[in-house]
Each structure stands twice: as C-alpha cells, then as structure tokens.
Amino acid sequence: MAGLYVHIPFCKSRCIYCDFYSTTREAEKEAYVNALCREITARKRELAHTRVHTIYIGGGTPSLLSSEQLNHILCKLHEEYEVEEDAEVTVEMNPEDVINKESGENEKVQVNRVSLGIQTFDEKLLRLLRRRHTAQTAVRAVRELQDTGFDNISIDLIYGLPGQTMELWERDLDKAFGLGVQHLSAYALSYEEGTPLWRMQQQGEVREVNEILSVNMFELLCRRAKEAGFLHYEISNFAQPGRRSRHNSSYWTGEPYLGFGPGAHSYDGQRIRRANNADLSAYLQAEVAPATFETLTNEELYDEAVMCGLRTARGIDLCEVERRFGQQRSDYLQQMAHPHIKAGRLVVEEGRLHLSEDALMVSDDIMSDLML
Numbered sequence: 001m002a003g004l005y006v007h008i009p010f011c012k013s014r015c016i017y018c019d020f021y022s023t024t025r026e027a028e029k030e031a032y033v034n035a036l037c038r039e040i041t042a043r044k045r046e047l048a049h050t051r052v053h054t055i056y057i058g059g060g061t062p063s064l065l066s067s068e069q070l071n072h073i074l075c076k077l078h079e080e081y082e083v084e085e086d087a088e089v090t091v092e093m094n095p096e097d098v099i100n101k102e103s104g105e106n107e108k109v110q111v112n113r114v115s116l117g118i119q120t121f122d123e124k125l126l127r128l129l130r131r132r133h134t135a136q137t138a139v140r141a142v143r144e145l146q147d148t149g150f151d152n153i154s155i156d157l158i159y160g161l162p163g164q165t166m167e168l169w170e171r172d173l174d175k176a177f178g179l180g181v182q183h184l185s186a187y188a189l190s191y192e193e194g195t196p197l198w199r200m201q202q203q204g205e206v207r208e209v210n211e212i213l214s215v216n217m218f219e220l221l222c223r224r225a226k227e228a229g230f231l232h233y234e235i236s237n238f239a240q241p242g243r244r245s246r247h248n249s250s251y252w253t254g255e256p257y258l259g260f261g262p263g264a265h266s267y268d269g270q271r272i273r274r275a276n277n278a279d280l281s282a283y284l285q286a287e288v289a290p291a292t293f294e295t296l297t298n299e300e301l302y303d304e305a306v307m308c309g310l311r312t313a314r315g316i317d318l319c320e321v322e323r324r325f326g327q328q329r330s331d332y333l334q335q336m337a338h339p340h341i342k343a344g345r346l347v348v349e350e351g352r353l354h355l356s357e358d359a360l361m362v363s364d365d366i367m368s369d370l371m372l
C-alpha cells in the first residue's frame, strides 16, 4: 500500500507563523497544474504494482485551484496509479474558499475528506496570525461542507498563541467539538526561524506563552477530546472512531509515499528519501523535477521507527524492531525503555511499547532517550 501527496504552493497571502513552501504568485497556477501532471506521469514506475490507498492534496492552499484544476490532478493520479476504489482522498481547504466556491462546484471532484485550516475562532488572534477568514466564516464553511454531504471533516487548531488565555483556548475547543467534525489536529504554536512571527518575537512585539500554560492547554485539549468521544491516536491528532487520517498514519508506519510538487517529500518504504527542491520557477521549467536524495542508514531507520512509533497510540512493535534491526538493537531499546516503564511513562501492551497518557507532554525527552 502506498500514499500520494500533491503540494499546491499557492497562498493568497502569507500567515505570519508559516514556514511551508508557498508563494503568492497565483498567475502560474495553470502552468503549475501542467507541470504537476508531467511529474505524476514521469514517476509512475516508482510505484509499479503497488496499490494506492490514500491521496492528500495539501499546501499552500489547494482550495485556490479551480474545481477543474483539482479534477485534472485527481484524474491524472487515477490514470497513472492503481488507486483503490475506497481510497481516502483529502483536500486541504481554507474556510474562505469553501464559502467562495459556487454551489455544486465540488461535485465532480472525487474527494471524500476535507481538512480545514481554522487555527482559532478568536477574531483578534485570527487577525494577528494574518488569517483571511473570520470565526463566522470558519463555522459557515464547516456547515456548508456538511450540507454538501461531507461526513469526514478535519479541522486544524493552534494553541499557545501570543496573548491566548486558558479561557480563550477553552472557547476554541467548545466551538471545535460543537461543530460535529470527525477529526481534529491541534498543534502548539512554534516560532520558526525566518517567519514574521519569529521576527516579532525577536523584537519583543509578541511573547511566547509560558510552558506551564502550554502544558495546561494540551491537557485540556486531551480531556475535552476524550469527553467528546475522540481517540487520541497521535500526539497532535484526535479522531472519532474509524476516522483517523489514513494518509498521515501511513507516514508514521513507514509505508511508501510519493510527493509531487516543489518542496514535496517522498519515501520508498525501504531507505531512500527524496525531497523535491522548494523552487517553483525551477519546477516549472524542468523536464524532471529537481530533487535531492538521501539514503538512510540502519541507525537512522531505527531512530525513525522509535520516533514515529512513540508519536502514535499504537506505539512501537517490539518484535518488528528485533526483526528489522536485530537482537542487539532490540536489547538496547528495552534497556533504555526500562526506567521509563518502571516510572509509568512507558507501557508495554500486547508486544507494543507506547507512551502513557501522562507522559505525552514529555514525549520528546523519552524519544531521545530511546534513540541512538
């Protein structure tokens, strides 16, 4: 099984915290779709005889493409790859684009999951982040998608925003769980070097929330998700039963995936990683998408297995570690895990090692203890 990721590197404007590769040069959308289709066709041999069970169109802002352009890309993927009939097909959308689409415009697109970048329902914080939607637009967007028949909607929220209090976060969670969506991704705000937000922090214009508040916000998130019947299946991801993101889950289980577009990453499921260069102009001009390749060593593969395994509620399959990396490495893992198991931070269940609920906030420290 494999996944396909398509990167759409266009945004109407840039949000201050974002370090994803995207540009506001929207005039190049048509040429970009053609270049994408070229890459999709050129790389089909990489997944010969492998069935595709997930497609994810992310960005940037995929909802800036017209339905025709999205259809064109999806049809090309179906034409060139063995896409399962019940494949999960996700498109990321910004709330304002859901409202702006003419009714019925989505009908031809074979999309069964939508991921909406809401981030917060607080107007002041939305403006600070330079998001283009209002809280009301976000709610309307969810309602319109539900009215159109979408029953697999994910929303993104960010917590730990400058000036965000526990009360404001609680209000965001109330709104989020009141919408009847099936999936929630919630991330702590990070100040990525080079972003406008990072510069504002450097100049003292905004301040990071303190660690205690951030931990409290995460704990509230976990509690509220549980009360709403959501499963906490990955550190930042919560889903109603049966509604996990199959696409993202395959990243954590080491399945192969192909990423198309500038800045997109691919993995062959063995040890080769590919990163397309994050350069739209070069991508549009090149016959073959420019990329760099990396061959992972056994040590790097082990570290990834630990990191990805511990991020998820499924944890690390201990037999699998022994099978892939040998007895010595398996002994090392058990030895390093032992003090955490004794302290209740790690749990072994049915041959799998996973974080206890209380240890989710210190997952980074535990991961680095188990890594090489």
Ligand code: SF4
Pocket: 010, 011, 013, 014, 015, 018, 019, 020, 022, 059, 060, 061, 094, 117
């Ligand atoms: S957060 Fe999304 S919409 Fe905002 S700049 Fe980044 S990719 Fe574009």
